[in-house]
Amino acid sequence: MPxxxxxxxxxxxxxxxxxxPDLSKHNNHMAKVLTKEIYxxxxxxxxxxxxxxxxxxxxxxxxxxxxxIMTVGCVAGDEESYEVFKDLLDPVISDRHGGxxxxxxxxxxxxxENLKGGDDLDPNYVLSSRVRTGRSIKGFTLPPHNSxxxxxxxxxxxxxxxxxxxGEFKGKYYPLKTMTDAEQEQLIADxxxxxxxVSPLLTCAGMARDWPDGRxxxxxxxxxxxxxxxxxxxxxxxxMQKGGNMREVFRRFCVGLQKIEEIFKKHDRxxxxxxxxxxxxxxxxNLGTGLRGGVHVKLSKLSTHPKFEEILTRLRLQKRGTxxxxxxxxxxxxxxxxxxxxxxxxxxxxxxVVDGVKxxxxxxxxxxxGESIDxxxxxxx
Amino acid sequence: xxxxxxxxxxxxxxxxLLAGLGAGTAxxxxxENSSLAAEAxxxxxxxxxxxxxxxxxxxxxxSALTPAIYAKLRDKVTPNNxxxxxxxxxxxxxxxxxxIKTVGCVAGDEESYEVFAELFDPVIKDRHNGYDPRVMxxxxxxxxxxxxHGMFDENYVLSSRVRTGRSIRGLSLPPACSRAxxxxxxxxxxxxxxxxxxDLAGHYYxxxxxxxxxQQQLIDDxxxxxxxVSPLLTCAFMARDWPDARxxxxxxxxxxxxxxxxxxxxxxxxMxxxxxxxxxxxxxCNGLKQVEHLIQERGWEFMWxxxxxxxxxxxxNLGTGLRAGVHVRxxxxxxxxxFSKILDNLRLQKRGTxxxxxxxxxxxxDISNLDxxxxxxxxxxxxxxxxxxxxxxxxxxLEKGQDIKIPSPIVQFRK
Numbered sequence: 172m173p174x175x176x177x178x179x180x181x182x183x184x185x186x187x188x189x190x191x192p193d194l195s196k197h198n199n200h201m202a203k204v205l206t207k208e209i210y211x212x213x214x215x216x217x218x219x220x221x222x223x224x225x226x227x228x229x230x231x232x233x234x235x236x237x238x239x240i241m242t243v244g245c246v247a248g249d250e251e252s253y254e255v256f257k258d259l260l261d262p263v264i265s266d267r268h269g270g271x272x273x274x275x276x277x278x279x280x281x282x283x284e285n286l287k288g289g290d291d292l293d294p295n296y297v298l299s300s301r302v303r304t305g306r307s308i309k310g311f312t313l314p315p316h317n318s319x320x321x322x323x324x325x326x327x328x329x330x331x332x333x334x335x336x337x338g339e340f341k342g343k344y345y346p347l348k349t350m351t352d353a354e355q356e357q358l359i360a361d362x363x364x365x366x367x368x369v370s371p372l373l374t375c376a377g378m379a380r381d382w383p384d385g386r387x388x389x390x391x392x393x394x395x396x397x398x399x400x401x402x403x404x405x406x407x408x409x410x411m412q413k414g415g416n417m418r419e420v421f422r423r424f425c426v427g428l429q430k431i432e433e434i435f436k437k438h439d440r441x442x443x444x445x446x447x448x449x450x451x452x453x454x455x456x457n458l459g460t461g462l463r464g465g466v467h468v469k470l471s472k473l474s475t476h477p478k479f480e481e482i483l484t485r486l487r488l489q490k491r492g493t494x495x496x497x498x499x500x501x502x503x504x505x506x507x508x509x510x511x512x513x514x515x516x517x518x519x520x521x522x523x524v525v526d527g528v529k530x531x532x533x534x535x536x537x538x539x540x541g542e543s544i545d546x547x548x549x550x551x552x
Numbered sequence: 553x554x555x556x557x558x559x560x561x562x563x564x565x566x567x568x569l570l571a572g573l574g575a576g577t578a579x580x581x582x583x584e585n586s587s588l589a590a591e592a593x594x595x596x597x598x599x600x601x602x603x604x605x606x607x608x609x610x611x612x613x614x615s616a617l618t619p620a621i622y623a624k625l626r627d628k629v630t631p632n633n634x635x636x637x638x639x640x641x642x643x644x645x646x647x648x649x650x651x652i653k654t655v656g657c658v659a660g661d662e663e664s665y666e667v668f669a670e671l672f673d674p675v676i677k678d679r680h681n682g683y684d685p686r687v688m689x690x691x692x693x694x695x696x697x698x699x700x701h702g703m704f705d706e707n708y709v710l711s712s713r714v715r716t717g718r719s720i721r722g723l724s725l726p727p728a729c730s731r732a733x734x735x736x737x738x739x740x741x742x743x744x745x746x747x748x749x750x751d752l753a754g755h756y757y758x759x760x761x762x763x764x765x766x767q768q769q770l771i772d773d774x775x776x777x778x779x780x781v782s783p784l785l786t787c788a789f790m791a792r793d794w795p796d797a798r799x800x801x802x803x804x805x806x807x808x809x810x811x812x813x814x815x816x817x818x819x820x821x822x823m824x825x826x827x828x829x830x831x832x833x834x835x836x837c838n839g840l841k842q843v844e845h846l847i848q849e850r851g852w853e854f855m856w857x858x859x860x861x862x863x864x865x866x867x868x869n870l871g872t873g874l875r876a877g878v879h880v881r882x883x884x885x886x887x888x889x890x891f892s893k894i895l896d897n898l899r900l901q902k903r904g905t906x907x908x909x910x911x912x913x914x915x916x917x918d919i920s921n922l923d924x925x926x927x928x929x930x931x932x933x934x935x936x937x938x939x940x941x942x943x944x945x946x947x948x949x950l951e952k953g954q955d956i957k958i959p960s961p962i963v964q965f966r967k
């Protein structure tokens with residue numbers, strides 16, 4: 172809650188042992204890292220906006236997780252959370268992002284011309300291509316913590332910035348609150364509409380408060396560039412199109428993002444970014460580039476091959492169902508995207524997707540012909 | 553466009569504001585001194601910018617919360633540092649249904665009802681048929697011997713049940729409590745219950761530690777409560793840290809049971825198969841009195857005052873917090889078009905046999921008292937008893953092909 176959390180000071184009347192959460196049945200990064208010592212050290216701290224340790228970890232306490240799926244189990248309420256609660260978040264970040272150290276520096280590269288290839292993925296297999304990231308506006312708290320007033324200003328700032336885009340980026344904003352039924356149907360048909368979060372991972376972190384106040388969707392006339400406002404992050408920026416031309420998708424992504432950032436900077440406001448963590452977002456899993464670049468690709472044969480998972484791991488890719496995170500694949504079509512976010516640049520991550528998907532499509536074709544793919548199995552990237 | 557943009561977010565403005573507060577430079581915003589930053593933020597975000605959009609809402613909070621009341625109360629805190637925004641979050645997140653008016657706000661502690669009285673008083677008045685906490689007093693009466701005709705025809709009444717809630721004074725309520733407080737509630741209650749004897753002697757089952765076998769037995773007995781899924785509860789922060797410090801206590805006879813740390817500190821339930829509502833209510837009163845005595849021995853007490861009666865999390869449960877009800881078969885009456893009106897006039901409500909917001913199965917209904925505040929426990933149970941007897945009479949008459957009458961409405965509050 173905004174304007175300071177004096178309720179936290181009241182809890183300090185109780186000893187650490189009395190307040191420490193029971194994490195004995197939990198499987199998430201926060202539960203693996205949080206000891207009574209760390210809890211004792213951090214529990215009387217607050218960020219300048221009043222976000223506390225209990226706020227950071229509530230979602231991880233309420234969602235013990237699954238033995239096979241390791242969730243993060245904590246969120247940031249503002250930019251300063253990553254500083255004030257370093258003792259918890261640095262080890263969580265290290266666990267989640269392949270050993271990333273507190274002294275490491277993150278590289279940002281949004282120059283789409285540095286991408287090699289990516290315009291020739293076979294559209295018989297690659298049905299669609301998409302790149303998304305998030306951006307947080309400096310000076311405001313994040314979705315788990317922000318007040319209605321802050322959220323509305325974020326919406327207003329975003330609309331003003333987006334409405335000043337032109338050319339291929341000219342578009343329109345649809346606030347969730349006042350959308351007509353016809354608009355809603357169209358947005359669903361376009362696969363653009365986002366729902367009120369039902370995942371307890373998000374709701375327990377306070378991100379669905381006051382829904383749908385201050386939330387909306389902006390997209391360009393061509394329906395290839397879209398921005399979600401105030402869902403899990405201040406902004407989620409998405410570039411997408413049917414077919415396999417990831418190069419074009421990435422070009423539009425980079426150009427659009429940079430135009431938006433320029434407009435914010437012109438008014439003395441930027442995105443949250445620093446050279447250690449890259450772009451600052453609500454969930455520690457999205458730090459760095461916050462980028463998920465992926466395709467919907469038909470891999471009916473490869474997906475049933477015993478080495479499928481290993482191939483994905485070596486290519487630094489992950490699979491999801493075509494409904495997004497935590498959904499199952501339908502008809503042999505998978506969502507394949509980069510697994511990394513922090514420690515490598517946007518160009519590097521999209522390059523991995525482009526190269527990796529190209530290889531997997533070739534493997535699929537081989538398997539269709541009844542040939543072996545053993546010689547094609549890549550080394551660990 | 554540019555000017556409104558810059559006015560909204562110019563760092564220079566913030567610096568000017570902070571300088572006005574005597575803070576110096578804009579760098580102060582990022583310092584450890586959170587209270588000055590909080591002050592500056594309050595000026596940047598006046599209550600009007602934070603006032604929720606309630607135009608599509610149908611709940612008591614939305615009807616009562618004007619921008620003026622919000623502005624007055626937004627920056628207040630209770631002694632436990634609970635705020636108005638936290639009280640109303642559930643009502644903002646759940647616009648409700650045009651046909652069902654929910655309450656839309658909860659208390660975080662006993663003092664919420666005082667500190668935010670300007671919101672809670674009109675909400676209470678709306679929900680409790682005009683009961684005005686500013687001028688009226690609530691009567692408490694747990695003398696079960698006063699109940700008459702409390703034995704129902706068991707050809708119709710399948711089971712009888714009385715429930716209420718009790719809060720432990722000095723500890724925050726489920727929306728606000730920290731883990732330590734919740735564990736303290738559990739400790740206080742479980743220690744007291746261990747002192748019950750005779751037909752009330754029993755056992756505590758902690759939700760976190762129960763075995764599969766115990767869990768299955770509790771489900772079969774219809775005792776087990778689940779982690780809340782209703783957004784009315786989850787948006788009010790009541791499911792935090794589940795299942796830490798939650799549990800169920802029941803006596804060996806399985807006729808008296810207590811839920812610990814679900815929607816309230818305790819929910820106390822007396823129930824039996826059959827129609828002996830008088831005995832159910834006797835056990836209810838007797839058990840409550842004994843538990844109260846046992847916690848008083850250790851220096852604790854229940855939250856109660858003469859304005860609001862027993863203080864519970866949801867304003868709808870203030871007063872007696874009492875819901876007395878039966879599962880009753882009414883195959884003919886339930887199809888009669890006058891059924892709803894009869895229930896209304898008798899101050900009764902129907903629910904499905906799964907409890908609140910469920911549908912009836914077959915012809916069996918859960919019938920219980922509508923009111924909670926402004927009438928005593930004895931009065932409400934007597935109303936239920938008289939009402940159910942009347943419904944059974946109607947059913948018997950319809951069976952014989954005779955006609956039934958809609959009874960005159962019952963008077964609200966004593967003058």
